[in-house]
Amino acid sequence: MANLAINGGAPVRTEAWPDWPLHGKEEEEALLGVLRSGRWYYAEKVKEFEAAFAQFQGARFAITTCNGTAGLEAALICCGVGAGDEVVIPAYTFQATADAVLRANAVPVFCDVEPDTFNMDVDSAASVITDKTRAIIPVHWVGLPCDMGRIKELAAEHDLAVVEDACHSWGSQWKGKGTGALGDAGAFSFQLSKNITAGEGGIVLTDDEELAALIRSFTNCARGIEEPWYHHYRMGSNYRMTEFQAALLLAQLGRLEEHTRRRQENALYLNGELSQMPGLTTMREDQRVTRRAYHGYQLLYDAEEFEGPARRRFMEALRAEGVACRGGYAQPLYRYWLFQRSGEGREYCPLSCPYYGRQRDYTEVSLPNAERICRESVCMGHRVLLGTHADMEDIVAAFRKVHDNRAELLEK
Numbered sequence: 146m147a148n149l150a151i152n153g154g155a156p157v158r159t160e161a162w163p164d165w166p167l168h169g170k171e172e173e174e175a176l177l178g179v180l181r182s183g184r185w186y187y188a189e190k191v192k193e194f195e196a197a198f199a200q201f202q203g204a205r206f207a208i209t210t211c212n213g214t215a216g217l218e219a220a221l222i223c224c225g226v227g228a229g230d231e232v233v234i235p236a237y238t239f240q241a242t243a244d245a246v247l248r249a250n251a252v253p254v255f256c257d258v259e260p261d262t263f264n265m266d267v268d269s270a271a272s273v274i275t276d277k278t279r280a281i282i283p284v285h286w287v288g289l290p291c292d293m294g295r296i297k298e299l300a301a302e303h304d305l306a307v308v309e310d311a312c313h314s315w316g317s318q319w320k321g322k323g324t325g326a327l328g329d330a331g332a333f334s335f336q337l338s339k340n341i342t343a344g345e346g347g348i349v350l351t352d353d354e355e356l357a358a359l360i361r362s363f364t365n366c367a368r369g370i371e372e373p374w375y376h377h378y379r380m381g382s383n384y385r386m387t388e389f390q391a392a393l394l395l396a397q398l399g400r401l402e403e404h405t406r407r408r409q410e411n412a413l414y415l416n417g418e419l420s421q422m423p424g425l426t427t428m429r430e431d432q433r434v435t436r437r438a439y440h441g442y443q444l445l446y447d448a449e450e451f452e453g454p455a456r457r458r459f460m461e462a463l464r465a466e467g468v469a470c471r472g473g474y475a476q477p478l479y480r481y482w483l484f485q486r487s488g489e490g491r492e493y494c495p496l497s498c499p500y501y502g503r504q505r506d507y508t509e510v511s512l513p514n515a516e517r518i519c520r521e522s523v524c525m526g527h528r529v530l531l532g533t534h535a536d537m538e539d540i541v542a543a544f545r546k547v548h549d550n551r552a553e554l555l556e557k
């Protein structure tokens with residue numbers, strides 16, 4: 146008789162996982178308060194949220210934006226990135242990291258990531274720096290801070306701006322200091338899937354007063370502070386956040402500390418249990434990371450070492466046991482059509498920009514760790530980590546059950 150749920154056995158669990166997004170009275174009152182006030186536009190709530198989030202991350206200045214992509218773009222442009230520049234980014238990230246570079250008229254250059262953190266491999270980053278490199282974007286992948294000590298050393302050596310893609314790292318700390326202002330500036334996302342959300346939204350943090358003023362101006366139609374309303378000083382855009390978003394985020398921020406603690410505790414338990422199973426590589430723990438957000442729980446599955454089926458079948462079996470999981474990105478960014486077909490005509494400016502004056506052939510890029518992660522990664526969303534300790538025991542039991550009964554999944 147079959148044991149695995151995928152073959153008709155009883156599943157480890159049938160209960161639902163915690164809902165996302167979460168909301169309560171706080172959010173309802175916050176939204177109604179703004180609605181009734183009639184002040185819906187970039188005012189007190191935005192200011193209040195900027196101050197609260199800056200304090201939460203330990204940064205001096207915060208500028209809200211309409212989303213994380215806009216925040217990254219604004220930070221890059223205000224750090225001086227422009228036409229003809231190259232920006233080093235990891236190959237395993239969301240497309241927005243590359244988009245922000247292109248929107249700043251610059252050229253993304255991919256480096257590899259580490260297989261046990263999924264974060265930028267600093268040696269690989271160093272190997273792709275050229276005389277055109279102007280900035281580097283460490284992405285704190287699913288909340289794990291990158292090795293900011295080495296990244297800042299590399300940046301100082303080559304005079305590069307460091308713009309953190311902190312879009313997953315609300316609450317994360319590197320050696321006691323929050324992400325976002327560890328480099329020159331960093332951008333966070335509050336899109337619906339994120340650990341603190343207003344549906345959409347973003348914020349840029351920095352400790353540099355001049356840079357903060359520039360980013361404020363850029364994201365607010367290039368206005369000056371305390372200057373006439375219709376004076377515009379440079380190219381800018383409208384990347385403002387609304388009062389509704391800020392009010393919602395203030396309510397959400399009230400839960401973030403406790404949620405971060407719970408996700409971290411659950412993830413550490415899973416690391417301890419799952420790392421003991423053959424063929425599973427959990428993410429490396431790092432003592433320099435003094436607190437970390439988990440925007441999901443991700444590990445690598447090596448079918449051969451596990452003596453199990455291909456990843457797709459393995460995940461189907463886990464899902465049948467009641468564990469919500471998926472594979473993550475199917476390919477590193479450079480494999481997407483945008484980069485594989487790059488350079489054909491004006492739509493590909495900045496890649497074909499005369500200021501750049503070089504050709505970059507992304508079809509030649511091949512980064513083994515990023516490609517391995519795309520083949521082997523198994524991830525569970527952050528809401529799973531909001532479960533109880535018993536829920537985590539169910540996850541471990543499901544992985545063990547699939548391992549113990551793996552013969553049921555192999556072709557006869």
Ligand SMILES: Cc1ncc(COP(=O)(O)O)c(C=O)c1O
Binds near residue numbers: 238242284310334346
């Ligand atoms: C790593 C990373 N960077 C940037 C972004 C962009 O954030 P937003 O969707 O708020 O523009 C995301 C969003 O998912 C992301 O995952």
